[in-house]
Amino acid sequence: TALVMLMTPGLAFFYGGMVGRKNVLGILMQCFILLCVISVQWILYGYSLSFAPGKGFWGSLEWIGLKGVGFAPYKDYAATIPHQLFMMFQAMFAIITPALMIGAFAERMKFSAFMVFMVLWTTFVYDPVAHWVWGVGGWLKDLGALDFAGGTVVHINAGIAAFMAAIFIGKRKGAENKAILPHNLPFTILGTALLWFGWFGFNAGSSLGANELAVNAFVVTNTAAAAAGLTWAILDWIFHEKPTVLGTATGAVGGLVAITPAAGFVSAMSAIVIAIFASIFSYIAVTVVKPKFGYDDALDVFGVHCIGGIWGALATGLFASKAINPAGADGLFFGNPKLLLIQAIAVGVTIAYSFVVSLILYKIVDVLMRARVSEKDENLGLDLTQHHENAYTMIE
Amino acid sequence: TALVMLMTPGLAFFYGGMVGRKNVLGILMQCFILLCVISVQWILYGYSLSFAPGKGFWGSLEWIGLKGVGFAPYKDYAATIPHQLFMMFQAMFAIITPALMIGAFAERMKFSAFMVFMVLWTTFVYDPVAHWVWGVGGWLKDLGALDFAGGTVVHINAGIAAFMAAIFIGKRKGAENKAILPHNLPFTILGTALLWFGWFGFNAGSSLGANELAVNAFVVTNTAAAAAGLTWAILDWIFHEKPTVLGTATGAVGGLVAITPAAGFVSAMSAIVIAIFASIFSYIAVTVVKPKFGYDDALDVFGVHCIGGIWGALATGLFASKAINPAGADGLFFGNPKLLLIQAIAVGVTIAYSFVVSLILYKIVDVLMRARVSEKDENLGLDLTQHHENAYTMIE
Amino acid sequence: TALVMLMTPGLAFFYGGMVGRKNVLGILMQCFILLCVISVQWILYGYSLSFAPGKGFWGSLEWIGLKGVGFAPYKDYAATIPHQLFMMFQAMFAIITPALMIGAFAERMKFSAFMVFMVLWTTFVYDPVAHWVWGVGGWLKDLGALDFAGGTVVHINAGIAAFMAAIFIGKRKGAENKAILPHNLPFTILGTALLWFGWFGFNAGSSLGANELAVNAFVVTNTAAAAAGLTWAILDWIFHEKPTVLGTATGAVGGLVAITPAAGFVSAMSAIVIAIFASIFSYIAVTVVKPKFGYDDALDVFGVHCIGGIWGALATGLFASKAINPAGADGLFFGNPKLLLIQAIAVGVTIAYSFVVSLILYKIVDVLMRARVSEKDENLGLDLTQHHENAYTMIE
Amino acid sequence: MKLIIAIIKPERLDAVKKELYKAEVNLITVSEVLGHGRQMGVTEVYRGVKEMGNLLRKIRLEIAVNESYVEPTIDAILKGAQTGQIGDGKIFILDLAECIRIRTEERGGGAIG
Amino acid sequence: MKLIIAIIKPERLDAVKKELYKAEVNLITVSEVLGHGRQMGVTEVYRGVKEMGNLLRKIRLEIAVNESYVEPTIDAILKGAQTGQIGDGKIFILDLAECIRIRTEERGGGAIG
Amino acid sequence: MKLIIAIIKPERLDAVKKELYKAEVNLITVSEVLGHGRQMGVTEVYRGVKEMGNLLRKIRLEIAVNESYVEPTIDAILKGAQTGQIGDGKIFILDLAECIRIRTEERGGGAIG
Numbered sequence A, B, C: 001t002a003l004v005m006l007m008t009p010g011l012a013f014f015y016g017g018m019v020g021r022k023n024v025l026g027i028l029m030q031c032f033i034l035l036c037v038i039s040v041q042w043i044l045y046g047y048s049l050s051f052a053p054g055k056g057f058w059g060s061l062e063w064i065g066l067k068g069v070g071f072a073p074y075k076d077y078a079a080t081i082p083h084q085l086f087m088m089f090q091a092m093f094a095i096i097t098p099a100l101m102i103g104a105f106a107e108r109m110k111f112s113a114f115m116v117f118m119v120l121w122t123t124f125v126y127d128p129v130a131h132w133v134w135g136v137g138g139w140l141k142d143l144g145a146l147d148f149a150g151g152t153v154v155h156i157n158a159g160i161a162a163f164m165a166a167i168f169i170g171k172r173k174g175a176e177n178k179a180i181l182p183h184n185l186p187f188t189i190l191g192t193a194l195l196w197f198g199w200f201g202f203n204a205g206s207s208l209g210a211n212e213l214a215v216n217a218f219v220v221t222n223t224a225a226a227a228a229g230l231t232w233a234i235l236d237w238i239f240h241e242k243p244t245v246l247g248t249a250t251g252a253v254g255g256l257v258a259i260t261p262a263a264g265f266v267s268a269m270s271a272i273v274i275a276i277f278a279s280i281f282s283y284i285a286v287t288v289v290k291p292k293f294g295y296d297d298a299l300d301v302f303g304v305h306c307i308g309g310i311w312g313a314l315a316t317g318l319f320a321s322k323a324i325n326p327a328g329a330d331g332l333f334f335g336n337p338k339l340l341l342i343q344a345i346a347v348g349v350t351i352a353y354s355f356v357v358s359l360i361l362y363k364i365v366d367v368l369m370r371a372r373v374s375e376k377d378e379n380l381g382l383d384l385t386q387h388h389e390n391a392y393t394m395i396e
Numbered sequence D, E, F: 001m002k003l004i005i006a007i008i009k010p011e012r013l014d015a016v017k018k019e020l021y022k023a024e025v026n027l028i029t030v031s032e033v034l035g036h037g038r039q040m041g042v043t044e045v046y047r048g049v050k051e052m053g054n055l056l057r058k059i060r061l062e063i064a065v066n067e068s069y070v071e072p073t074i075d076a077i078l079k080g081a082q083t084g085q086i087g088d089g090k091i092f093i094l095d096l097a098e099c100i101r102i103r104t105e106e107r108g109g110g111a112i113g
Ligand SMILES: Nc1ncnc2c1ncn2[C@@H]1O[C@H](COP(=O)(O)OP(=O)(O)O)[C@@H](O)[C@H]1O
Pocket: D007, D034, D035, D036, D037, D038, D039, D056, D058, D085, D086, D087, D088, D089, D090, E027, E028, E029, E030, E062, E063, E064, E065, E101, E102, E103, E112, E113
């Protein structure tokens, strides 16, 4: 569980290294403050909204302030680990999800607007969706949708909301004529390493103790990241003469995303196939689709997380096998087309709901306080204008 | 346990990012060498001085060189884990404590003097205090003082000694007229993340295996860090227009400090309250008290660790509850004023003892070899003058 | 196990900080791509070649594609943990080993050549040697050679191959007249910290669950790193007036290397002795031998890993004690000269085999595609020429 | 021959380069500087300590040209760098006594381009 | 008009800036340079390899002023930067042929301030 | 007095310094710049977005010398920096109106060395 906590800082450096020198603190701060805010929101009411049993839109409110959430395992979620531990584990999911979005509106969102938007988003988008898919009484869960470690709830959910935000906040100044160069790629690699490391906790931990499942998740997670990273490197090699570090890291993250919903249901060999296609689809989304439609999804949250998440969720419908996880189901390639359909429904519902509600919330925030910083502030950078700090000293 | 080892490097980057570019290696080296020196000191005689049963000033010498410290659990300390593992776990505490002080005399202490001072300090201050509070036969322990994971032994102890050092070594050149700008805040955030991560091991590990306690410690640790970080951000927002990254990180660390002694005795809700006040008190100490009295506690070891530690120790006396930990005690708010008094005594004794003895040791070192570097060396920076290295290349 | 995964990124930053600013991505990419490629190679056929039972040169092919490698523990390797987990754990060894070599030919090897060489090397050098020493039916294993966590298989093996590569690829331009200054030493420290942290998993994990052994490995690993780091610092202090950060980090890594084969067989006190000599030998190799013979082992893979590995393997033959590990053997100092001999044989065989075969593979690659980049590309740096990227923005 | 030194806003660099190429001025040397001018800096705050950040990031261009190119170069810089807001920067022009191309050792106006 | 270039010790920058403001010289451009001079550098050691670190960090100031300001500026720099120890640095003064304010396009002395 | 500005390839810096010391030119100021010239840059690629990297790392030397040292200094730079390949860089020479040593306040030629 502790591992999962490292993912948010990991993400912070993954993103932070890719932005301009004048905006790196903006990224780090946004990730860091989410770690603070959502940790508190979660124990106050978020966990209850998401996981307290209830057939409705949200879970019930009986677990507010962790009331009744003790050490005794809550068998419907995890028979073997203390309820509070499960709660913490889920908290990390609730933190990383909004953090993923940061990449889309990077370098131009006002911090105050960011804070308000994120609290609203977690409450009105993340919590309900989490409830539907994972909560006792959640209707997608009852439908039989499989989401091992958050492909739908986390990645598609965040990815599509990010897509919305990128479109409506508009392009970065300077992004029109040229690429904004990553100011510190080693930080991006460091972040990737921490993400990869944390993801083991993310996926293996999602087996909630069941030993064999954890091992399988561990193996396929590593395999998928590796295969996807390699795939992207090769694609770069083919289309841009040289394999790039940023590309390899991006691919690896894409592979981790794609395997997330499938980690507990597929074999290592299937993982390789899933990973290869994950990279290919993301590669197309990032290098072909994005420029074509010209939205400025600054750090490709949509291209990597949404696309990867969708593919992963559907792939689960294709490659899932009872041989791996008896508690799971068989996918198309194992003679059960129905699962694929259910997965598709879950994906569709999440996309539709998340996009619409996120948009509404965004518009509210934008009207109330303008979501985007002024042009002058954008030129000076978020670090100085939003946080009154410089990331690095230039002369000493 | 391994997690705790990461705290020292975490601290190194937390501090290292805040100093000038020409002194970053000085910080990293001081942290790193302590990891080396104290690791050895600990198995040679430190552990024995601190934990070997004995009613005296120190523990007895029977465990010197780990003699008799085997794999069988030593039930008075930890009934379920191997004795050597407990020893290692404690080693990490003995390493991080002196390392905390580094922030106070940063950018101006001579390395040789630093080494001598630290070995003396660990032997004559840390080891005895640890014995009193945690050791079999330690009189504060017998008194019934509660210190779950080192609020008194680690943070107050280091914080007050750091305070002393900051005063007697004097202000940094250039600190008079202006602030010395942090040369690399992302490093500071990285350090904060590693500290936060390691602190889980620090606090959860202090339950020494008792499952429920570990979970509680884990939850309250995360909650306190989050709430305190958020609080500091808000304070900055109020008093300086914008929330700063450095402030948020500082607050989070302060929250971790304050929750340390309480982690095994309080609930998550109490943790939020403790954390909020921890940030407020530290904020006052750092932004009001320090400038007023004009001592140059370069990286606010006193303001964050000593103040946070004191508050945490007293807060334990207020919020501790048998409902959380039957082995513990009830605090004032649970109808037992006595505990608060005991805590206050433990705090007072530690402060008095640590301040006086640290001062004596410091003076001895100062007389023998001058503790502070020459003005010329200070201008050139510790990296070049104390270690003959440059942290970064300027032209290539 | 997850900890071990962090070692490769750790190594990447350890090395990456030491090279020039224009080559840091080259290092990071080489480490990162190995993480990807070998992860896949391992599950496809590497694991089978190394560990599938077989008396031959390689293991048999029956475990190709993890066929038959399930969750049930495979008692000949690890009676208590799932077979797939053991497989993953070994995968991390297979990844870090070639990664170690990167330091030797840093800043001048063509990426394409690197890829081909590494895949060949892992297949024809690592896999067989791993089989001989650890695999069921491996002849060195049957001989009774002790290699707890890879002193021979990992460090000597990689060290000597690196030595070969350094000689035959030739000196770096600019390395003749002057040292190439480390562009970011904090990264090197970060890498060292991650290595130290991961090494706990590396060594403690190698006990494969056996509790007491793990604790012992944990203690001696930490002790060795600390003592060796301290030793190097002192050596620098003596011979170069000041202790250097880079030196201390190098020493610590050297200590970790030396203790690797011994971790499960020696006591903490022996570990100190082993560590001290490890630093001394490496120090001589790096500061005396290397300049004397003038090969350009850029980041001292040979001096630190090969020398340290050899010393560690032999030291195991000296200090091993049944008192620590009944399953082990007694060393010379415990009245059993035979073990030392066996260790010497294992070392000799590995050196001879690895050097010769690595050389052949290197020559093949060199003939096919020139291993070294053009002078022009070397001047521009590997980042730009091999990966079309800049690690840092210079102006923004 | 003249040596033209221009201090501009970082975000204008691309525009200026474009204009210079249009004016067939292809050889330039660029560096990052900090400037203090009319334009006010942003206050920085570190743990409650206010720091009047009166230095702002600027880009410094160094361009050696022959007389005939002086005006076109100036116009190009003005076109690219001018936003009309405070902080746009300055252009300094110095007489260049001599210019040598290292590769060919040729001197004078011919070595400039 | 003159262009004044000063190389000073990093730790003197604040003092120099203060003096310059006193002398009503408010517009300056600053950058970080490495200097080799009389002042000896510090030897660096990396894994036993000695490196004669003969380059030291210095700060470079660039100030364009009108004739009347030349001496006051020099005095200010001397006041702020002088420690009397080797390494204090130098001041170089060049004739400035022309100066243009990008924002307003005005030229000559008026554009300097 | 003259102020000599040289733009050279980074990897030639050591050689140039060596030559300068041979010519008894011991006082220099060095900085890192980006240059755009004849030499083509390397294209960069970030997630498929091509970036014409037309700026290359160069080293900028600033050397103030007395007349008698001008030619020796130029020769030293040429010796050290010339590779004959495109991108070797340029040398610019400006008239230096005045030079002041901050430490001693002495002016003119004497202050240069
Ligand atoms: N006299 C000068 N000497 C040196 N640098 C100057 C001078 N005047 C302006 N600059 C540089 O130009 C930048 C912009 O100048 P500023 O006064 O802010 O804008 P504007 O010229 O539009 O009023 C300053 O930050 C400084 O770097």
